Amino acid sequence: MDITIEKLIYGGDGLARLPADEQGRRKAVFVPFTLPGEKVSATLGEEKPGFARASVERILEPSPERIEALCPYFQRCGGCQYQHATYELQLQSKAAILQENLQRLGKLELPGEIKRHSAAAWHYRNRARLHVRVDPGFALGYLKRSSHQLLPVESCPISSPLINRAMEILWRLGCDLQASAELREVELFANGDDSQLLVELHCDRGKSPETQMQAVQSFAERLRRDLSEIASVYVFTKAVTAARRAQIHVDEQLEWTLGPSEFRYQTKAGLLRVGAGSFFQVNRLLVDELISVVCTGRSGSLALDLYAGAGLFSLALAQSFGHIVAVESSQSSVGDLKFNCPPNVKAVRATVEEYLRSKGERLRPDLVVVDPPRAGLGERVARGLGSLGAPRLTYVSCDPATLARDLAVLIAAGYRLEQVHLVDLFPQTYHIETVVELAR
Numbered sequence: 001m002d003i004t005i006e007k008l009i010y011g012g013d014g015l016a017r018l019p020a021d022e023q024g025r026r027k028a029v030f031v032p033f034t035l036p037g038e039k040v041s042a043t044l045g046e047e048k049p050g051f052a053r054a055s056v057e058r059i060l061e062p063s064p065e066r067i068e069a070l071c072p073y074f075q076r077c078g079g080c081q082y083q084h085a086t087y088e089l090q091l092q093s094k095a096a097i098l099q100e101n102l103q104r105l106g107k108l109e110l111p112g113e114i115k116r117h118s119a120a121a122w123h124y125r126n127r128a129r130l131h132v133r134v135d136p137g138f139a140l141g142y143l144k145r146s147s148h149q150l151l152p153v154e155s156c157p158i159s160s161p162l163i164n165r166a167m168e169i170l171w172r173l174g175c176d177l178q179a180s181a182e183l184r185e186v187e188l189f190a191n192g193d194d195s196q197l198l199v200e201l202h203c204d205r206g207k208s209p210e211t212q213m214q215a216v217q218s219f220a221e222r223l224r225r226d227l228s229e230i231a232s233v234y235v236f237t238k239a240v241t242a243a244r245r246a247q248i249h250v251d252e253q254l255e256w257t258l259g260p261s262e263f264r265y266q267t268k269a270g271l272l273r274v275g276a277g278s279f280f281q282v283n284r285l286l287v288d289e290l291i292s293v294v295c296t297g298r299s300g301s302l303a304l305d306l307y308a309g310a311g312l313f314s315l316a317l318a319q320s321f322g323h324i325v326a327v328e329s330s331q332s333s334v335g336d337l338k339f340n341c342p343p344n345v346k347a348v349r350a351t352v353e354e355y356l357r358s359k360g361e362r363l364r365p366d367l368v369v370v371d372p373p374r375a376g377l378g379e380r381v382a383r384g385l386g387s388l389g390a391p392r393l394t395y396v397s398c399d400p401a402t403l404a405r406d407l408a409v410l411i412a413a414g415y416r417l418e419q420v421h422l423v424d425l426f427p428q429t430y431h432i433e434t435v436v437e438l439a440r
Contacts, residue, residue, distance in 0.1 A: 012081025012430035106404030119285035138174035269316035277332035300366025376402030386413025
């Protein structure tokens with residue numbers, strides 16, 4: 001059928017409408033790799049009571065914003081959704097999607113225009129996690145779109161130049177049969193100026209651990225010799241169990257480290273130690289801008305940095321607040337948080353819900369900063385924050401739907417929206433990073 005794309009939606013698809021049914025209703029149909037205003041010939045695939053999905057057969061009337069994708073793996077790799085769109089259209093669409101989610105899901109009125117923050121749209125990622133197949137035949141890459149199958153990838157134009165050089169060397173060593181048979185994933189993390197690299201090798205636990213570790217160590221040493229920018233290599237293993245085969249989370253064990261155990265990342269707030277397993281923002285070109293959006297102009301006696309990670313915001317806020325309490329539940333991140341924090345920052349290992357339940361009644365913060373994972377705060381934490389009574393709250397979000405849900409609770413608790421920022425940490429993808437400033 002021939003359909004016209006109305007707009008882009010969260011997830012990257014274009015939205016069109018099917019012909020009206022007998023009741024005059026026009027079901028929504030989601031069509032990937034299309035742009036607003038385009039007329040396309042599409043084939044209907046999955047159909048549900050409330051929506052349908054379709055695939056493009058031919059672009060009949062292309063948008064003037066349509067461009068050639070830079071990456072040869074685009075549309076096959078699951079990583080990017082927007083490489084066929086100009087970057088300006090990507091920013092416009094993300095702002096519109098964010099605004100619609102806040103208004104429709106959260107029933108929120110925005111105080112004005114969404115403020116957009118962006119940088120270069122390519123080679124921005126400081127972290128890449130790559131899947132590995134050793135037998136039969138070495139392959140390194142990402143997962144295919146909408147599948148768990150490996151797509152061999154030799155380069156990635158959204159990853160930093162140093163990460164791409166590491167990928168090239170990994171391919172060469174793997175094809176030379178240098179990789180351990182148990183190697184399953186490689187994570188590459190580059191520092192701020194792309195001058196150093198931290199490498200994590202994730203392996204299945206073999207039947208002969210000593211022989212396996214010798215092979216993995218030999219591979220790590222060869223990798224570090226061939227790429228002098230590698231500062232450290234960490235080797236993790238996990239048991240191959242029924243739970244693992246069922247895709248259930250199984251804890252990994254750090255087995256061996258090559259090189260110094262401390263990896264440093266320079267930011268405008270200061271030098272941060274970021275170890276293996278610690279969370280850190282992925283856009284190396286916008287880390288300082290994100291710090292500025294969250295922290296500039298804020299001061300007082302006490303601030304709470306909740307979901308603090310390695311202390312990116314705590315370190316900046318410590319310069320203008322008398323005391324900071326930084327709360328983080330991850331063991332690896334808390335180690336870095338304690339190392340990075342100056343004397344006026346107290347690092348606490350706890351979930352945010354636990355911390356608010358035990359300490360919330362005694363706290364009188366001037367500012368609360370929250371940077372939760374994709375699942376958001378949840379109602380109990382949002383209500384707990386509302387009862388703190390902090391005059392200012394800044395919410396950093398990577399999911400507009402959970403953000404809208406949580407903001408509705410905070411608004412009901414007496415907060416008002418002051419400014420909404422779109423910080424485009426993920427160009428070429430549908431992901432949206434938002435910073436919302438609230439006051440009461």
